[in-house]
Structure formats: structure tokens, C-alpha cells
Amino acid sequence: MDIVKSRPRVEFMKRGTRKLQILNIIRRSGAVSRHDIAKVTHLSKGTVGEAVDDLLHRGFIREIGLGESSGGRKPVLLELKPEAAYAIGVDFEATSIMAVVVDFTGNLIASVKGKIETEDDKLTIVRKIIESIHQVIDKSGISTEKMLGIGLGVPGLIDSRKGISISYYSLPGWRDVHIGDLVRLEFELPTYIEKNMRTMALAEKWFGQARNVDNMICLGVRSGIGLGVVVDGKLFRGVSESAGEIGHMTVDRTGPKCMCGNRGCLQELASGRAIVARIKKRMKNGESSKIDKLVKGNWKKITPEIVIQAAKSGDGIALEIAKETGEYLGLAIANIINLFNPELIILAGNLVSAGELILSRIRETVEERALEVPRKVVRITLSELGDNIGALGAAALIMCESEEVWELTHV
Secondary structure: OOOHHHHEEEEEEEOHHHHHHHHHHHHHHEEEHHHHHHHOOOOOOHHHHHHHHHHHOOOOOEEEEEOOOOOOOEEEEEEEEEEHHHEEEEEEEEEEEEEEEEEEEEEEEEEEEEOOOOOOOOHHHHHHHHHHHHHHHHHHHOOOOHEEEEEEEOOEEOOOOOOEEEEOOOOOOEEEOOOOHHHHHHHHHEEEEEOOOOOHHHHHHHHHOOOOOOOOEEEEEEEOOOOOOOOOOOEOOOOOOOOOHHHHOOOOOOEEEEOOOOEOHHHHHHHHHHHHHHHHHHOOOOHHHOHHOOOOOOOHEEEEEEEEHHHHHHHHHHHHHHHHHHHHHHHHHHHHHHHHHHEEEEEEOOOOOHHHHHHHHHHHHHHHHHHHHHHHHOOOOOOOOHHHHHHHHHHHHHHHOOEEEEEOOOO
């Protein structure tokens, strides 16, 4: 038997096709009937029936029982078939790599976390990313024949169409890295890249609190700070794909110098990296903190999460820095509200563990600073997707947000 012909063949399902539209409705609904799909899409029952029959035949959806009758026969309910296909998502930043495999409904099958060292050059980092993908595939136990493709959440400036990471300030020497091609050549799978702050928003849109929200923003706070913006249900990228760089918004013109060359950038005051730097500076100046005991005197082990832990336990300087961070973020979010008028803003990343400690100060600042009309309609909350959020969104990129969505057919 010809080995190539025995493998699944990748065919394209263009965005906006009826089948993709129906798949998205089933995904959002969880369980839905043909009749309800026809009502939502304004397609004829015959057209919906034909598309649904084809999706059933291909194994993307399944019938799961009967729904409630509105008069007449009970409708047959449909849902996505989790094992129909799988996707790989990778998210990396200055210090870490997260790789995941998810099924067709977004359930996490396997995850692998890797570490990036400060001395790693770009080839070493790419090699580590590829190794993480190999590891997560092996851990999942899923054949690559069932994989739709690989999504990469990439920090810094990107060109998603060419699959190039243009630059990233936190990794010296990281410029014009053709990461999309390098990963695609290694695994022979469709590979797409997206800015990692936007993959976080995509994760919330597909798997989190923004499933039924068409205008939302995810504010990612990690080693840097950025936005993922969803407008009318679609990711907003900007003309040169640079939209969302709020980390370089000036909030203190006399503040610390940023890697971008400016002073007082938001990420130099409120990012995870900045929080650690600020607490170390104050401890170095002689101020006492419980953090010293938490890390047993090894300040290299201080993380944003440890600072939050200390703040929650009542540590004076940690609590002060946490509240100041909430105020800086509140200023930024007030500007976001005035600019975009979103329905939902989700805070993701290092500070989620702070809970109300940070969120209450953010809301207080927003109440003081944002315009009344957009402020009253927005909901500000914390992500519930955990450390996997960026990688989950990268996996979702393959299934829904790339220019083309893959459907597997056997020949």
C-alpha cells in the first residue's frame, strides 16, 4: 500500500463557508439542533441538513440524543466530536515555553513546559521550541496524522502572513526569525504564528469567558504587557500587525528607562519582571520583607507569584507594590475603555493569583479615570484559563483564526 495515500489528506475549508459557520455555532452552543442552526444562520433546512450530514459523515460532529420539543417531534441534538481532530499550540516568552495538544473541542490532552535561559541564542530557542513540540506529541499519544496543525504564540513584533518573528526586545539578537517555516519543515504540518498576547484573547474567545462576547480585550501581564483586541468577533491586528503594544504606553515620563528606548513605559512599572525588580530594589535599600524568608535568601528565586503571596500575607512593601501595580494597570485600562468601549476586559498572566488584591485597585482607578458611559457597560475580570492560556489560544488559531481551516478527509 502506498504510505502517502494511507495518510489523511489535508483539504481546505475556507473561513466563512457554511460548514465552518455551522461548526462554530455547534461549538458555542455545546448542543444544538438542525432547526436551531437554521434559525441562527437563516439558511434553509435543506441546506443545513446537507451540511450537517456531511459533517457527520466526516466525523466532526455527532448526534447525542433528543432535545425539548416545541410542538411536534423532539429535535436531534448535535455536538462537536472531541476526537475528530487535534491541534498543537505553543506559547513562548523571555523565560519559558508552553506546548499543548488539545482536541477538537479544546480539551487539554497534554502539556509540556520548557525553560529559556538568558544566554540562549535564537537558534537554541528555536531548537527548544521544536523539542517541546516533539515532547508534547509523544506525551499526548496522538498520531500526527490526526493533527490539524501547529499554532505558535510569538512575543514581540511579527509578520503572521510570512511566519516571521520580526523582533522581541527581551531576547537580544532575536530578529527576523522565520519560525513558522522552521517548525513547518520539522513537522510537515500546517503552521501559523500569531502574537502571543492575541492568542491569549483568542483562548478566552474560544474556551473562556468571552465565548459569546464580540467586543473584548485581554490584557496580558507577564514579562511584558500587551493587549489582545477582539472587535466584532475578530482579532484586531492593525495595519502592520503592531496593535496592542500597550506595554509601551508612557504612564510616568520620568520613570525607568525601557528596552524600547523610552522612559516610564507601563511594562517597566507593572509587568511581572518590573514587580520583581521593584521589590528587589527596596529590599536592597534595607527595607524588610517576608520575601527574603520565602526564597531562603536567594533573591534569584523571587517571582511575581511570590511577591503576590507575600502581599496576601500582609507584607508591607509587597502589599504597597501590588496596590501601585493595580493603579498603573487601572490607568491603562481606563484608557482602553475610553478608546475601545469594550464589553469585557480580562486580565491574564502573572497577576491573576492576586485576585481582588489587584482587581479592586484596578476597578477603583477605572472608576476615577474612565468616562462614565463606556465604564458602566464594561466588565473587568480575571482569566480562569491558567498558565496554558497562550498555548490554548495558539491551538485555537489552527482551528478557527488562520486564513484557512483544515478539515481531515481519508482517501
